[in-house]
Amino acid sequence: MGARNVGAVVKRVEDPRFVTGHGRYTDDIVLPGMLEMAFVRSSEAHAVVKSLDTSAARAVPGVVAVWTIADLGAIAQKPMVQSYPSPAIKQNFTQHPLAKDEVCYVGEAIAVVIAQNRYIAEDAAHLVTVDYESLPHAIDVREAARADAIPAHRGAQSNIAATVAWKFGDAAGAIARAPHVIRETYRQHRGAPHSIEGRGVIAQHEPAADQLTLWSSTQSPFLVRRYLAQYLEREEAGIRVIAPDVGGGFGPKAGHYPEELVAALVAMKLGRPVKWIEDRREHFLTTTQQRDQWWDVEVACEPNGKVLALRAKCIHDNGAYLPYGLLLCMTSIVPFPGPYAIPAVEVTLDCVFTNAVPTSPIRGAGRPCAAFIMERTMDSVARTLGLDRADVRRANFVRRDQFPYETGGRLPTGVTIQYDSGDYAACLDMVMKSSAYTAFEAKRAQAAKSGRWIGMGIASYNEDTGLPPYEGATVKVLPSGRISVELGSCSQGQGLETIVAQIAADQFDVDPEKVIVKTGDTAISAIALSTVGSRVAATAGPSVHLAATQVRDKALRLAALQLEAAEQDLEITRGAVHIKGVAERKVTLGELAKRLVSNVNVPLPNGFTPGLEATAYHTPERPVYANGSNVAQAEVDIETGAVTLLDYRVAHDCGTLINPMLVEGQIVGGVVHGIGNALYEHMKYDPDSGQPVTTNFGDYLLPIATEIPPIRLEHMESPSPLNPLGVKGAGEGGTIPGIACIVSAVEDALKPLGVKLNEYPLSPERLLELIDEKRSAK
């Protein structure tokens, strides 16, 4: 056997097509007779649509139809399917494919134009006049949460979609008895997603077979199919959803959207394929965003920094509709208390409707929010008690000898929260060493001499990755001898094709580049769920491993027959089975595969099933927990409030590394997402009009290359005992601690002034305001 591929830096098998411009994204697909769609969208935050005039639009040459909800048929008169139903949902507002009569956010689709091309479709959409009756709107989530608030939905009793809680231990008792109780208020902000490829969909209907096919820039072809089937009251078998190359996902592409339904309905009604490609303005106005959250936190601790309890209340801005149920809310509270052994936690969250774009998980979902609270809390404990921030964390970490560690929390399904493996303190030590943490005070003093204000931030986290239930995989040896892996899950850039090729290649000693990988298609037989929550490497990965192992075993069994040898005397080298030490007594995998295909009047060997292939499911009962600690250095220009990031270090542990290069890419990308959240990205709404005001890339600032410090990474590997590869997820491990780490560094730079930072994003102006407050108080 050659070198193992799992664990090695293997160049990505998907890269050759991407670097040469031969990727195939949704907008690259052209079907014969295809039309294009553009939407007429609400210009009001909250209004009743009294009437629409589409006559001028319909008269534009090249326009095929201009339709409202009434034109989409009886089936489309109901609201969209709730993707994550829960008894906790008190008010279940989901959107209609096109607005019925009420619009609840700027950008909500009201009508669709179908035309020869997008230019014409937009010309016509501009000619549709909408007569609105404006309704009062709810934008500020704290206002909206009040009992007497303006309703975001006409006729609603209140704006509370649900109140959810996460509780174990006796937090109230601990807070009543503790020697120290610290109280803080935090504000977290709603950012926008911005994969560089927006959403997009093509729908095609073949009437003869009544087969509906969608190509969608989605993270979840199987879920899109499920919700389409439910909504359209069709069998899933009659729908095929394909995720072609997808230009970034980050969470918002994991759900289903009105445009997908409209495309399907239009394609069926017109009998022609239709395409809709989201433009950047639509992405700002309609693709689900992050969340505004206001937190009130109480922490009980001992003088040595040991935290006894955390009690918190959160007001969560859900936006106008609830497309993902309470997923984002739950991921904001269930992660408590993170990597720490805290005996009592009580968090309640009000999920509040506002007239803003609906929200969804985005890179980390609610976890960055929970980590922000937990990490700012650790800093606050250190500050209040005069302790070192790293020491406080160390005092509270779950210890290595405590794994598997049960936090005391229990999911609604009854599953206990159990951390599987890790060494949190060692990971922190690793990053403290690489960042020269203990030498920083000297560095700060030196910088201060030349009038520079520098600071160091620290943040630790753990993350539930590889969430159940499963991602299936089929591994085949093709008659040619090539290995093929088929997955229903899909990649939005994570390198899924490469890692599954590595995993499969190891069983057959072949080059991963030669493994054929097919992903993201519901026509593939293995069932999948979704590429979300850092879960695919740790679910699909082990499934591929299991399937490949089964195929390998079958190959060995068959080869034993053919070579008249015992299985244990055989091994596989470069795609052929041979007798150990006797390379010439061999049979190739291709020959074995040919023996198991259907050959006329040739029965299968006794005891064998058809095909040299297997489909397998790794079906974990619970997630596996990755963890890490980050240290950042920042400088604040005390005269302008401008922040410069100087350095960023990561030590992290996602179990067994399948491909260290790809893991590093995931973590670094995630950190930069966190930098964006912490310093730049601000989705502003005008409180008076309810209009979003940062709706282009000049006003909404994504992090760019010049603003990013060197990010250095060290891996630690604590294999998970819960899957055969020992792997854990890494896709969100940069973002989760990132925001807290940057904010901690900026706060530390301003430590001599005593500025406290309980919010983000930190604009220079806001920082200067906080600096002024402290200076004028002195």
Add this chain to the structure above:
Amino acid sequence: MSDRRTIEVTVNGVRHTREVETRLTLGDFLRHELGLTGTHIGCEHGVCGACTIHLDGAAARSCILFAVQAHGCEITTVEGLAKSDGTLHAVQQAFRDHHGLQCGFCTPGMQMTITAFLAENSSPSEKEVREAISGNLCRCTGYQGIVAAALDAAQKLRGA
């Protein structure tokens, strides 16, 4: 009636004559008229850089140029970077070697920006590379692999 013009452009060494609507952007022309879908459209307001091509050798955003403006011009797109025998351009190879891409959507624009930049500055510093790509957005990589790729490609190109 729509306003149309006949234009003649050379794209990746191939001459094309097409009648186009004058409002058709160059990016849409390349993608939908010529089928060169490697040029990606990310923001359509000249900020994200995904649609960057070379217009007479200079990096430009094809989403805010009209096809009619390219009449008589030489254009290079990402499809024109590799040699005809399939050998990757040093920048393309370096992107793969240094994991300078994930979803691949910003990649063509990044590569076009970097190839034009390296033609002007063959031994850039890391800071200069970061400035050179500051007009290109990437949401996946955090830029680090891209910067490493550009620096490595510069070295390889100097050696070549």
Add this chain to the structure above:
Amino acid sequence: MKPAPFKYHDPRSVKDLVGLLASLENAKLLAGGQSLGPMLNFRYLMPDHLIDLNRIAELAYIRPGADTLEIGAMTRQRTLEHSQEVQRTCPVLVEALHSVGHIATRNRGTIGGSLSHLDPAAELPGVCALHDAMLTVAGPNGTRSIAMAEWGVSFMTPNLEPNEVLTGVTLKAWREPHGYAFVELARRQGDFAMAGVGCLVALDGNSKVRRIALSLIGVTTTPVRLSAAEKLLTGSDLAGEAIKAAAAEIGALEALDDAHATGTYRKRLAGVMLGRAIGRAAERARMQGSRQ
């Protein structure tokens, strides 16, 4: 985000251009297109006619004179950035260009486009103000000259009739040895400045200010010369107190408020940028002095 239909014109001479401008209603001029392009794609603008200036060769030039630098309106920002003549006569222009967008936008963007679009935070109008530029405008009645001080009428509105076009700009170069600086604060590299200050300063043998020019961008609706501050600083030794007094003059300005920054912050920032620009320019002036 596709532009609305328009009729496209691509004249080859200023004469033809002026003729078109006189005959067309609701026409927009397309220079580098780095601001106009997005506005067309967003359909913020829906002109009936688009007149493309990019094929008028006579509008692209850099001509150094004895005390002047003449620049054609369609000269690309990237060309200016690389021009030896510009570096020699008006190095502050090159320094300012470093903060203008990104390479790909400077490859297309033109000085005339920047002056005509007149974004309050644009660097090039600030440099033109600093160098007492004269702008040449062509129209149906021939050409006229406008001083930079008269160019900005109001927010993003230059002193230009609908049938006129900016054809060139003449910067007045400083003969005497001087230091220069263009300092700004933007959120990220290449973003529009929240405040920026350009400074030219010539010192006498006693390190006192013989002559100084200061311009401010990003704060007021149009770029301004800080004449009162210049007056205060002339003859001074640029000590902290003098600069503080000069910065205080910014307080009287009426500042812009928008999604990026409030007016109060912009003015405060302007004071900081003023100090830094003067500091850097004076240092360069002293280095120049010591070389001579």
